[in-house]
Amino acid sequence: MASLIEPKVLKGFRDFLPPAEMARRHLTEQVEASFRSFGFVPIDTPALEYAKILLGKGGGETEKQIYRFKDNGGRDVALRFDLTVPFARFVALHQGEITFPFKRYHIAKVWRGENTQRGRYREFTQCDFDIIGSDSAAADFEILLMIRATLLALGTDVRIHVNHRGLFNRFLSHIGAGEKSVEVLRIVDKLAKVCEEETRKNLAALAGDSCAQKILDFIGAGGGNTEKTFEETLDRITALSGGPSPESERLDMLRRFMFDAGAADSFSLDPSITRGLDYYTGVVFETFLTELPDIGSICSGGRYDDLAGLYSKNRISGVGSSIGLDRILAALESLGKSPVAASYAAVAIACVKQECSGFYQALAAKFRQEGIPCEVFSEDTGGNLVKQFVLAEKKGRRWIIIPGENPPDDPLTLRDLKTRQNQEGLSFSQVLEILRGFVR
């Protein structure tokens, strides 16, 4: 006998057994239904692209993490490490075929050769959604509102923290620290992860003690901030940045939209939100579950003014976000809100005599026609039906239908596997009526 190959998966990669895969599918289907209800449409792009396209200007960190190799034709290729870069390439390539404003979503796997000791996976699913080709505040608002609607549909309450990168930069210019904007934004972005003193020290080293204090005041650090509303905070940071500006007016318009849409309670203006990436130029935001704020932002994003600059001369602006499906799934589970069915079919038909399997399938087809998924057992277990009851329970079925000795004419028995009660002598319609009361 040939020696066996050990069956194993690569470190950082995962198999999904049915319960886990059904939970992921269910979440994805709910998220997609919400996106579609807003008129968003899906796209897909290849897993493998030219390395040059994915790496763009090249970045040290990205280059170390990427799965990159030469294909059989000697091309320098790589697996995508996010969905943003392929989207930029996609838009540059297909701009003539797209109707703008373009509202798209993309849910797909990405790969990163990260150090798995940090508890990260090397293969995971990303979910991005954007509106491109619109500069309007209404587009900013739609992305924010869609995040809220989608997470509410999942049964979780959220608080979305909003800020405006442009207004932050205006404030920095106003206090004479405009040139150091990129570094300041990066330091502030880490505030939630390090202590305030550390942030103060880093800011002071960069811009001096006085600026550091002004920046800390602006972002509302130190607990001295007693504002309760979006409006109060907006008034304060508008004044600190030198008075009304297009950026403060955009935030004010968003505030009004939130109010008119009856959604104001879900939003805060939080001047400490900056998002680390240089990419963003306008509104930025992070999303927290009100019941589990400590897991951090589960959905972040913002407005950018040049999506595809690496690949196209046309400046394409937009606003978009990425939702952390894995993190939401874990959060829903820890909140006991995981909407997981043990199986898609609550009903099984027992195999009383294997030679009657054609009739059992015909019976199952009648239930399926009525919208009731239904498994047919294919092994007659030598007349020992208890074995089939056990199997049905293991597979997460709630009901088992036991056909008579002479199908299709004999009446049916319906067993409730939870109460272990049988109801005998039933017609198809009677079974259907009982199941309809229980099976969605």
Added chain:
Amino acid sequence: MASLIEPKVLKGFRDFLPPAEMARRHLTEQVEASFRSFGFVPIDTPALEYAKILLGKGGGETEKQIYRFKDNGGRDVALRFDLTVPFARFVALHQGEITFPFKRYHIAKVWRGENTQRGRYREFTQCDFDIIGSDSAAADFEILLMIRATLLALGTDVRIHVNHRGLFNRFLSHIGAGEKSVEVLRIVDKLAKVCEEETRKNLAALAGDSCAQKILDFIGAGGGNTEKTFEETLDRITALSGGPSPESERLDMLRRFMFDAGAADSFSLDPSITRGLDYYTGVVFETFLTELPDIGSICSGGRYDDLAGLYSKNRISGVGSSIGLDRILAALESLGKSPVAASYAAVAIACVKQECSGFYQALAAKFRQEGIPCEVFSEDTGGNLVKQFVLAEKKGRRWIIIPGENPPDDPLTLRDLKTRQNQEGLSFSQVLEILRGFVR
């Protein structure tokens, strides 16, 4: 300005723009709904695996086609080239966690560095489904019936050609050609692609003129075969293989199941179906669209008796199949049965004044709550609503709702973009009632 990177995709890879991606999603969702209604559950496995696991004993053809490389940790890895090998590895690894019989499906991408001149893609989606851990004829039948039900649900009529590899082998032993079984089956498998004379020549070279004639008679080549029914063909090949056997009895049981399930008209017994792969040991089948038989089999498979032999000492038998989603999609399109919506939302809300966007979103939320997907436009086009009508049509919307100057109190106007008729002065409920009549 930095030079641009040309946006392009690798040869053999594809972007999917929304219309194509929506069509693919729709098809996949219909197929999954059918599988789930039979109690089948999904799994997922990594795109990347150890090359050794994917290549198994190694095969010349596979090795040339595979995307194989060293990862950053120096591991010899490869992208999966099908879903069968990862499933075998999956079952070997998780056999202790699986409840048998195990009915699973897996829809995912696979990658092959094939010569794209043959019109094939290097990245494509496979859709596999199997019942493992059951030897019963009822399991064979369920796979056959699920193929039929799934394709009928897609609006296409099918004919499934069934045979039994074991019965073919029994016949070959009976005529003294048992040792040449593998080669004979491969020659016969190519019958549909080459002419009968070529097949006769190849068979004669392998097993002599007399055997060649007997094999051609058995498979019913040459048009001398006037049988009309499964039963008649079964009687003939049972006699030719030396009388009743477990294999002929299994086919007879399947025949009976087909009849009892009211599905007999969809099946033929076709002794020329052998499937090329050594892997199959029992029932084998191919599926043809009755309206487009010439595109070849769109769903093939069979029974095997040792799924995971490379990775596990336990023999795990099963029956399974793979459905060609890309080919079905192309077929549905050419039949004019492509169930493609131009978008998921048939309704748009016009942007009359941008500062009212909060009210527009609140209105949209009310429609979504009633199950009506609804896009909100975010650009007010300077009071020129015709631009928005054109945009809505381009995006595949059927209706556009025009809010009044003073939302939310002003009545609504509903424009039918097909008839170009407006209905004015409507309440939310009146619009809802009209849309309900048109929007699913």
